[in-house]
Every structure is written in C-alpha cells, then in structure tokens.
Amino acid sequence: MRLDALTGLTHGQRAELRRRIVEHLGTALIARPGGRPSALCLEGSIDLVCVLLRTNLTQDQAAALFEVSQATASRRWDLLRDTIALALAALVPTVREIVGRGGSVLVDGFLAPTWDWKHARGMYSDKHQESGFNIQVAASIAGDLAAVGDPIPGARHDAYAYAASGLAARLAGHDTLGDKGYQGHATIHPIRKPPKAELTAHDQRFNASVSSIRAAVERTNSHLQNWKILTTRFRPPLEKFPATLRAIVGLYYLKWAFE
Incomplete structure (x- = not known):
C-alpha cells in the first residue's frame, strides 16, 4: 500500500x-x-x-x-x-511566530462542503450553492499558514465569520489584507466600484495590486485543501467537523516542521 x-x-x-x-x-x-x-x-x-x-x-x-x-x-x-x-497541538505556532510582532496578515475564507443535514440550519451558502462550513484562514505575505478560525455555518458571509470564528481576535495588533468581503473589517481591501460610476485608473491599479498580494493566502488555502475531507462532502455528523479541522491543522504543521 x-x-x-x-x-x-x-x-x-x-x-x-x-x-x-x-x-x-x-x-x-x-x-x-x-x-x-x-x-x-x-x-x-x-x-x-x-x-x-x-x-x-x-x-x-x-x-x-x-x-x-x-x-x-x-x-x-x-x-x-x-x-x-x-x-500535534504543540507544533501549531502563534500568529506572531509566523509573521512577527505587528507583521501584516492576509485573510481569506473557503467553504468546506458537508452533507445537507435537514436538522442543521444556516449551513447552505447561496454564494457557493451548497451546504458547508465557512473556514477562515490567515497567512503571512509569504503564504505561510498563520491561523485557522473555528468553523462557522456556511450561510454566514466572510465578514461575519471572520469575527465569529475567533480569527479577528487572534489577529489583533496586525494589519490585515482581505478581499471585498472584508470591507470594514480588514485594514486593506479592494475598492468597490461606486454606484453608477467606474473605478478610476488609480483604483484599478490598487485593486490589481491587492489581488496579486492576496494570491499567497489562496495558495495557503489550496495546501489545506489537499486534505480532501475539506473539499469533498463531509459525511459524518457535523459535530465531528471541528475536531477534524483541528487534526488537519496539526498535520499541516507536522509536514511543515518535518519536511
């Protein structure tokens, strides 16, 4: 085998x-x-x-x-x-150990799909058109995993999940950079197009720069999602998901520490 x-x-x-x-x-x-x-x-x-x-x-x-x-x-x-x-808990570093004191952090979220349990409310994400947990992730500018928040029902948007997952509290004291879903919550985020108007050339260049920097946290997400239980439907009862996510985070850092 x-x-x-x-x-x-x-x-x-x-x-x-x-x-x-x-x-x-x-x-x-x-x-x-x-x-x-x-x-x-x-x-x-x-x-x-x-x-x-x-x-x-x-x-x-x-x-x-x-x-x-x-x-x-x-x-x-x-x-x-x-x-x-x-x-593996001892292998999981603090945010400061990854990004340093006051270092900048990238934030993003993804949906971990689950079985559509009829008794579970708030799991269906209109954005993704399926049920699952909203997983909030923080990474360094270099793309190193800095923290993973607690799973939040998928119906909640990133701005809500960012705080409810505990990730916002863990990133206190750090400048954060997120996509448009974190407007008002991340320190830096893309500029939204104003009503009945277009972005200026300067704003378009700024948004392109933010997107290029954010690519690092999207790569971090893809590394986490190598554990397919986060990307293909989670079949066990939903109460078993938090421990599953903690185990995967521990295994991520095991691979990182003993490459």
Whole structure:
C-alpha cells in the first residue's frame, strides 16, 4: 500500500506522529487488556485515520484497504480524530511566530462542503450553492499558514465569520489584507466600484495590486485543501467537523516542521 500518497505524510512524518500520540496517550490506546488482539494495531489505526482525512474515502473503502470491518474503521476514526489534534497541538505556532510582532496578515475564507443535514440550519451558502462550513484562514505575505478560525455555518458571509470564528481576535495588533468581503473589517481591501460610476485608473491599479498580494493566502488555502475531507462532502455528523479541522491543522504543521 502506498501510504505516502494515501496519507500525504512521509514515513518519517508518520513515525513522528505515532511517537507523539504514544507520548500523549500511551500504547494502551488500542491494545486490549486481555482476550483476542485488536483488529488493527496503533500504527495501522493512525494510518487509517490519516487516509480518511487525506482522501475522504468512505469508511467501508478505508476498511477494505486495511482489511478490517467498517465498524473497526469507525471506532478508530472516533478514537483518534481528536487525539491527533491534541498530540500535534504543540507544533501549531502563534500568529506572531509566523509573521512577527505587528507583521501584516492576509485573510481569506473557503467553504468546506458537508452533507445537507435537514436538522442543521444556516449551513447552505447561496454564494457557493451548497451546504458547508465557512473556514477562515490567515497567512503571512509569504503564504505561510498563520491561523485557522473555528468553523462557522456556511450561510454566514466572510465578514461575519471572520469575527465569529475567533480569527479577528487572534489577529489583533496586525494589519490585515482581505478581499471585498472584508470591507470594514480588514485594514486593506479592494475598492468597490461606486454606484453608477467606474473605478478610476488609480483604483484599478490598487485593486490589481491587492489581488496579486492576496494570491499567497489562496495558495495557503489550496495546501489545506489537499486534505480532501475539506473539499469533498463531509459525511459524518457535523459535530465531528471541528475536531477534524483541528487534526488537519496539526498535520499541516507536522509536514511543515518535518519536511
């Protein structure tokens, strides 16, 4: 099995992840105190959960890859999703560690699509024409991930989600640059076309300059979205999404720290 491709992690990165999980919870996480051995060892269980995060296979498909039952895959998913986030929390830097004291930060958002659960209100985004979570992202001018906000229902626009996700508070003291959706919230943003008038040549050049700088945070988004569970439909119950996002942020910084 090509685990490097399926998990998005090298052999060394997977070994570091296992070491941190064992250090965090110990080997008794999977091992049974008696009776027959577990269907899947700790190493295999971590790999299975990383495959689910990276590829968004169904649990049936992932179970078939690892030659276990769907029930085992489901238990490992619930057991290790938050554990991965906690074990990697020490690798997640502060905004200041990424951009420096008072450094400028780029902000942007994307929709992580989810199953259209009928009981969940406010998840449908008219802009994207599908249900999902609004994910707010901050990056340095160089395109390094600086912070990710808490997931917000997709019906809310970026300006609302920017504050509600906690990202605005984390970026206090930094100049911010965003698109037109952050007007009045980001320090710098494109100039809107005035009613019944056109932008001046100066304003057009300014907007083009802002767009070129913002390309860095869009690249950061694409790196996060390499974990396909953020770009293809999230099938589990919605309450499991925040821990999923935290695990992905931890894995992002694991790859960054152990390239």
